[in-house]
Amino acid sequence: MSAPIRIPDGFVEELKARIRPSDVIGRKVKLKKQGKEWVGLSPFTNEKSPSFYVNDQKRIFKDFSSGIGGDVISFVMETERLSFMEAVEKLADEAGMQLPKATAADEETYDRRKRLYECCEAACAFYEDRLRAAEGTEARAYLEGRGLGAGAWARHRLGYAPDDWRTTIEHLKSKGFSDREILESGLSVQKEGGGDPYDRFRGRVIFPITDVRGQVIAFGGRGMAPDAKPKYLNSNDTELFHKGRVLYRYKDARTAFGDTDEGGLIVTEGYMDAIALAEAGIGHAVAPLGTALTEDQLALLWRAGPEPVLCFDGDAAGLRAAYRSIERALPFLEPGRSLFFCLLSGGMDPDDLIRQSGPEAMKQALAGAVPLVEVLWQRERDAEPIDTPERQAGLEARLMQAAAHIKNPAVKAAYERDLKARMNEHLWQLRRSRRERTFSGGGAPPKKGAKQTAAAPKTRGLGLIIRAIDNPHLIDFGFETLSMSVFRDEDVAILRDVIISWPQAGKGVDREAIRDHLEERGNTRAAELLKNYPEIPKIEPDGPEEREWLIALEQYVARDDSSPYGGGSGDDVTASPENWRRLHHEVAERKARAARLNEAAEQADQD
Structure with missing residues (x-):
């Protein structure tokens, strides 16, 4: 109240x-x-x-x-x-204290709302009684067919609305409620042209809807016939009830949530799913009332826990519901406040999965819930093909546009980094797959399992990779070229693979961290190469050395039709076309100029 x-x-x-x-x-x-x-x-x-x-x-x-x-x-x-x-x-x-009333109008409002609460409670008790009466036979059979016995009826206060036009109204009037109070409680309907009101719920299984205090404020009615239209019917909005501001089972779920170690409430699509979870021992489940999640409902979820899990059917409709929820939630994400998603396979809903495979299967599915950023990434990745530079640019634009909706600057920046890293990783995997297909047409790529010994005459490309490690801005600057490069020494290739995927782990790129990572994975030679390589002078962003590094790296790009210089394979630079000779000449010229500058600097020091 x-x-x-x-x-x-x-x-x-x-x-x-x-x-x-x-x-x-x-x-x-x-x-x-x-x-x-x-x-x-x-x-x-x-x-x-x-x-x-x-x-x-x-x-x-x-x-x-x-x-x-x-x-x-x-x-x-x-x-x-x-x-x-x-x-x-x-x-x-x-x-036992009565709240003070500031004015006569406040007192009138308070008393009116109190009567509406009492009317809803009286209707709930009446529906519960009718379920157990002779006229509730069909409703009882329906609920038992859904795996719900008398104990569940009582726990969730399930009921039955008699299939008659005025039975509920007459019962409530016998309890002292007026036609106006019954109408304002959402329990009756009156046509615009006038006439006697009639029962809103008729011949339906009834699910009481409560507010945050657990008081009954509205009802949902489920038709039992396969062709019932509508299948679900909710109370209309009233002074007590606004469907976009309420979650079914919220009070009970919040109470159950207090006894768990979970990160948030579980959101299902319907009443029966929320009840099925509760009956399976997963009591912190709620359901919206037939609509996409609203801002008010998200606020309710986050009041209970920081990371609610939205559990939807894994079909197209479930995906659409997940995507709508993402759009609604993005502006309100904050540190420690997000959403997770559990999309069930096979088009099943939680009620189906529990009845078919048992509660443990449902708990395992919930344990595999993925964060909002993962579903967002999948949505944009799968929106259209990304097989051309223009489409790849479109993917990046969509990802950044989605992140731009986040109001919190720290979370927005974190999403931009994460989404870019996912995109770069995915594009790298696509290019590698394309290169493997190219190699399969003629010439084999370096074998990943062919371990080279430390006595190899030269670990070609190692210096370029370590320059990128010591100057991380080079990784973004030359990401595509790094991705397409082929290094014959396996450990140099391993180092390249690590720095390309490293940003996705959310860690800074530095020698010590990467060396520890390599040693943990048993790549001891790669770790030693990194440890023993001399320190690299700092390379300034947007400077000439940055471009020279990229040009030097391009000689390792795998030979395929996508290379603007006809391709290269690291050590094999024979049969170069005109563009390759021009590139080779440019690199040699830059190296000679750098050598002359170093020689002049050394002479100046001696003088």
Whole structure:
């Protein structure tokens, strides 16, 4: 029910004085008396030694493991994800205190909403009763056919709306509710031209919808006939209920979530999926009410946990729902606040999977949920072919356009880096596959398993690779050429592969980190080559040395039709066309000029 916009400070202080914090907190935390305080394990972290303290005299709590502390109101806000007003109202109900009403209009609104809550609750009880009556035979058979017995009916307060035009209305009127109250509760319908109202829900299985406090505010009705239209029917928007601001099972899911180590609530597409998960022991599942997730619903999810999992069918419709959710969520991503996706295979929904393969199969599917960035990348990657430079540029533009919707600058920058790294890695894999197909037509590529000995006369290309390691901007500058280059020494090729894929791991490119990585993977010779190579002078971005490095690297580009110089294969530079001779001459000229500059510098030092 609604609370006034502002509650006097005196009321809040009296409320806190009437409630002993250890009583309220003790319902969620197992407390032991220790001197003047109560001690227990933190409800906010997974600690093994108690560091959570409650002091009834000071009316405060303090959790040293998480740093969270405050009074009993803030504890309820934190653990139940309630707003300040919601927490005050909940505790006032427990303390037997009536919330103050600022004006006559506020009092009238408060009383009217209270009656609407009572009307919805009376209807819920009536529907529950009808499910168990003789007229609920078909509904009971339907629910049992979906694997839900009497225990589940009670846990989820499932019911049945009689297949009659005014049975529900007449029942509620017998309980003292007026036609207007029944209509404003969303339980009846009246035609625009007038006439007697009639029941909104008729001949349907009923799912009560509750608010964040667990009070019934609306209903969903499911038709039992295969051709029922609509299959699902929700209450219309009322003073209590707005379908874009509510999640089915939110209160129960949030309570269950408090007993898990998960990162967030699980979002399913329908009522039955959320119930099936709950009955399978996965109680922190909710469902939107037949529409794509709204901003308000995302806010509810993030109030409960930082990383909700959206569990959709793995068919085309499920993918579309996932993509819509991405668009809605991108602007609101922040550090520690995102979404994960679990897309089930075979077009199954959670209810199907649980009934077919059991709860463990569902838990394994949820454990394999992927982050939002992965689904975003797949969406743009698969939007169209990327077999030309123009289409590749289009892919990059789409990825950056998606990242641009993120308001938080740190998260936006992280997404841009991650998406670029995924794109570069994917394009590299495509080029490598193309090169392998080219080699298969004539001439074999260097064999990856043919380990060369340390006595090889020269590890050609090593210096160029290490220059890129010591000057990471070269990797972006020459990424395509690096990707297309072929190095006959396997360990030089390994070093190249590492620096191309390294940015995707989110780590800085430096010798020590790469050397440790190589040693961990057993590439000891590659690690030694990197360790023993002399330090490289710094190469400035956009300078002449940067271009010279790229020109030198181009001699290792694999020979295929895509090379503007007719290709090359590292050591094999025979049969060069005119363009290759020109390139070779340019490289030699630049090297000679660099040698002359070095000689002049040494002479100046001697003088």
